[in-house]
Amino acid sequence: MAKKAEDKALKMRKPHKRRPLKTIPMLILLTAYQLYLFSQLTVTNIKELEINYTMLVYFVVFIAAEWLYVILMRAIAKRRNFEIELIGFFLTGIGFAAIGSAKPDGLLVQTGAFLLGLIGFIVLVWILGDNERAMKLRLPLGILAILILVANIFLGSDINGARNWIVIGNAISIQPSEFVKIIFVFVGAATLEKLQTSKNLYMFIGFSAACVGVLFILKDFGTAVIFFLTFLLIAFMRSGDVRTIALALASAALGGTLIAMFKTTVKNRLATYRHVWEPEMIDGKGFQQTRVLIGIASGGLFGLGLGKGNVRDVIFSSTDLIFGVVCEELGFITGMAILACFMLFAVYAIRNARTSRSTFYSIGATAAAGLLLFQASINIFGVTDVIPFTGVTLPFISRGGSSMISCWALLAFLKAGDARTYLTTYGEIKKK
Amino acid sequence: MKLVLYLPQIILSLVAIFIIARCFISLFSMRPAGKPKAVLINKDSGKKLAISTYETSLGRAKNCDILLASTLASRSHAVISRRKKGWFITDTDSKTGTFVNGEQTEGSVRIYHGDVITIGGVDYTFIAPHAGREDGAPPPVLNSGVSGGLVNLATNYEYAIENGRITIGRNENCDVVIEDRMVSRLHAVVQYTDEGWVVTDNDSRAGVGVNGYRIHGSEPISGGDKIMINTHIFVFKDYGETGRRDARG
Numbered sequence: 001m002a003k004k005a006e007d008k009a010l011k012m013r014k015p016h017k018r019r020p021l022k023t024i025p026m027l028i029l030l031t032a033y034q035l036y037l038f039s040q041l042t043v044t045n046i047k048e049l050e051i052n053y054t055m056l057v058y059f060v061v062f063i064a065a066e067w068l069y070v071i072l073m074r075a076i077a078k079r080r081n082f083e084i085e086l087i088g089f090f091l092t093g094i095g096f097a098a099i100g101s102a103k104p105d106g107l108l109v110q111t112g113a114f115l116l117g118l119i120g121f122i123v124l125v126w127i128l129g130d131n132e133r134a135m136k137l138r139l140p141l142g143i144l145a146i147l148i149l150v151a152n153i154f155l156g157s158d159i160n161g162a163r164n165w166i167v168i169g170n171a172i173s174i175q176p177s178e179f180v181k182i183i184f185v186f187v188g189a190a191t192l193e194k195l196q197t198s199k200n201l202y203m204f205i206g207f208s209a210a211c212v213g214v215l216f217i218l219k220d221f222g223t224a225v226i227f228f229l230t231f232l233l234i235a236f237m238r239s240g241d242v243r244t245i246a247l248a249l250a251s252a253a254l255g256g257t258l259i260a261m262f263k264t265t266v267k268n269r270l271a272t273y274r275h276v277w278e279p280e281m282i283d284g285k286g287f288q289q290t291r292v293l294i295g296i297a298s299g300g301l302f303g304l305g306l307g308k309g310n311v312r313d314v315i316f317s318s319t320d321l322i323f324g325v326v327c328e329e330l331g332f333i334t335g336m337a338i339l340a341c342f343m344l345f346a347v348y349a350i351r352n353a354r355t356s357r358s359t360f361y362s363i364g365a366t367a368a369a370g371l372l373l374f375q376a377s378i379n380i381f382g383v384t385d386v387i388p389f390t391g392v393t394l395p396f397i398s399r400g401g402s403s404m405i406s407c408w409a410l411l412a413f414l415k416a417g418d419a420r421t422y423l424t425t426y427g428e429i430k431k432k
Numbered sequence: 433m434k435l436v437l438y439l440p441q442i443i444l445s446l447v448a449i450f451i452i453a454r455c456f457i458s459l460f461s462m463r464p465a466g467k468p469k470a471v472l473i474n475k476d477s478g479k480k481l482a483i484s485t486y487e488t489s490l491g492r493a494k495n496c497d498i499l500l501a502s503t504l505a506s507r508s509h510a511v512i513s514r515r516k517k518g519w520f521i522t523d524t525d526s527k528t529g530t531f532v533n534g535e536q537t538e539g540s541v542r543i544y545h546g547d548v549i550t551i552g553g554v555d556y557t558f559i560a561p562h563a564g565r566e567d568g569a570p571p572p573v574l575n576s577g578v579s580g581g582l583v584n585l586a587t588n589y590e591y592a593i594e595n596g597r598i599t600i601g602r603n604e605n606c607d608v609v610i611e612d613r614m615v616s617r618l619h620a621v622v623q624y625t626d627e628g629w630v631v632t633d634n635d636s637r638a639g640v641g642v643n644g645y646r647i648h649g650s651e652p653i654s655g656g657d658k659i660m661i662n663t664h665i666f667v668f669k670d671y672g673e674t675g676r677r678d679a680r681g
Binding site for chain 1: 438440441444445447448449450452454455456458459460485487513514515516639646649
């Protein structure tokens with residue numbers, strides 16, 4: 001009787017209904033979706049079939065890279081699960097479409113950065129595949145991160161109020177703090193993985209303080225807040241331990257310092273916050289937020305179509321305000337779908353924590369997903385005046401080479417957290 | 433007319449939702465079910481402590497995966513981890529130390545099947561039949577003959593697993609033949625590998641379930657696990673060290 005009930009319960013769960021995602025059909029659908037999006041921008045005159053060939057090349061390269069990645073990974077690494085990458089492709093594709101509408105010139109850098117990001121993703125997933133290799137790298141990488149940030153103080157250029165850019169020649173400008181994000185998650189996860197064995201936990205606190213401190217000197221407050229929140233998240237990953245209390249105290253001290261240093265800047269930010277619709281603000285300091293809010297409203301649920309919005313004409317529409325462009329031209333539903341991606345990444349990382357192959361992966365995945373969620377939230381809530389507006393990019397979507405590379409590298413931590421990623425490494429699937 | 437022009441935008445939004453929903457549903461539902469991969473047996477009481485995750489912490493603290501009762505054990509005493517090369521134990525700065533076969537450990541030490549681990553004055557035998565020493569001492573217990581069985585729940589018939597491998601499918605050459613159109617020709621393989629017993633889905637149409645969860649690729653299994661091939665349920669029997677079916681008594 002008990003056996004029957006057990007069997008019934010087993011059948012009730014219907015495991016066969018939860019079929020794994022078939023990658024190729026989904027990639028075909030995604031490609032069709034992207035082709036339609038891109039066709040709205042490349043076909044400038046449908047009657048006379050005028051085509052913007054330059055833009056077409058970027059889109060073709062982008063789609064080809066997606067397919068090449070999947071085919072190579074299936075053949076070489078024997079991977080069968082590509083959900084994380086498909087979501088990454090989806091978000092990047094929407095970014096390409098929005099940038100194509102707001103600032104087509106930016107697509108060249110974006111395409112190059114995407115390709116570099118994808119290579120970085122592959123390399124990082126490989127590096128993370130071996131815990132010992134990752135552990136050996138954490139100290140040199142930690143030192144490298146500090147050096148990068150310190151170099152930024154001396155070599156950095158002021159762009160849009162923050163000294164967080166290094167300009168090489170006149171053509172290339174990189175944002176080193178974006179790369180430090182990757183190292184921050186890497187070092188944080190690798191250090192705390194050894195939480196119970198080594199004293200270098202305090203080194204991570206020092207490392208975090210150094211990173212946040214330098215970002216403040218660079219006046220990159222948005223990124224500093226993201227680092228600080230990620231630090232709290234990593235610290236929270238362990239609890240019920242005296243050392244965790246030390247972590248919490250250190251973070252409180254960091255937070256205090258943060259606010260003290262923030263004071264003057266915060267005043268300026270708060271001047272417009274919640275006042276953007278006031279007559280003296282609407283076309284002044286609140287110009288960007290009001291235009292984004294109008295754009296979201298005029299786009300409705302399904303959007304006006306690519307290239308038909310007005311937010312794209314506002315300054316920084318392809319970077320900070322890209323969420324407004326997406327909502328206006330592709331619709332509120334697509335905008336919410338983007339936000340849902342970041343939320344679900346975070347939920348996935350937390351749910352996945354116990355089944356990961358190592359605490360290193362769990363912490364890395366949670367920290368990376370948390371960082372992406374914090375950054376997306378600060379951007380989206382900032383441009384919609386829910387929180388004070390700070391200039392951070394929307395991950396995967398905003399224009400920016402450094403940001404794109406960093407986002408794909410962070411995605412590698414999520415991929416590494418998936419126990420199915422290293423089936424061949426651990427010999428669970430034999431390479432033929 | 434306006435609606436017709438607007439229709440592509442509606443479809444676009446719905447496709448976006450579908451892509452994301454489908455990817456995340458797959459991501460969320462395809463978690464491998466955590467199950468014991470090794471066991472610690474208290475030598476005095478015989479109590480078994482299952483090691484079910486890749487990293488298992490041992491200690492008196494509530495947040496440890498395995499709670500130890502010994503007052504000599506530290507709050508956070510040691511971590512047993514499954515790495516690429518095998519199983520390792522790491523003493524986590526405990527006061528009384530961790531011993532493997534009588535020797536105090538420093539840093540991470542590789543452990544093998546049959547090793548005696550002493551934590552807080554209590555001896556535990558580490559059981560992971562697939563984690564034997566390369567030099568063969570003590571060798572992993574493997575049976576060249578019958579080493580396991582698959583019991584069809586519907587008929588109660590037990591298929592013997594010989595030479596550590598059994599194939600399941602519709603094809604008459606399979607060891608377990610299931611005459612069901614939904615079952616692929618070679619549907620799944622249950623075999624003994626370096627990682628212990630695993631069931632492998634041979635890219636079948638209907639898929640393979642283990643304890644109610646759909647698996648992808650290979651999945652470690654242990655005695656008592658239910659393997660679902662379409663609607664057919666088999667209970668896996670692991671005869672372990674005692675080995676032979678006829679030695680069960």
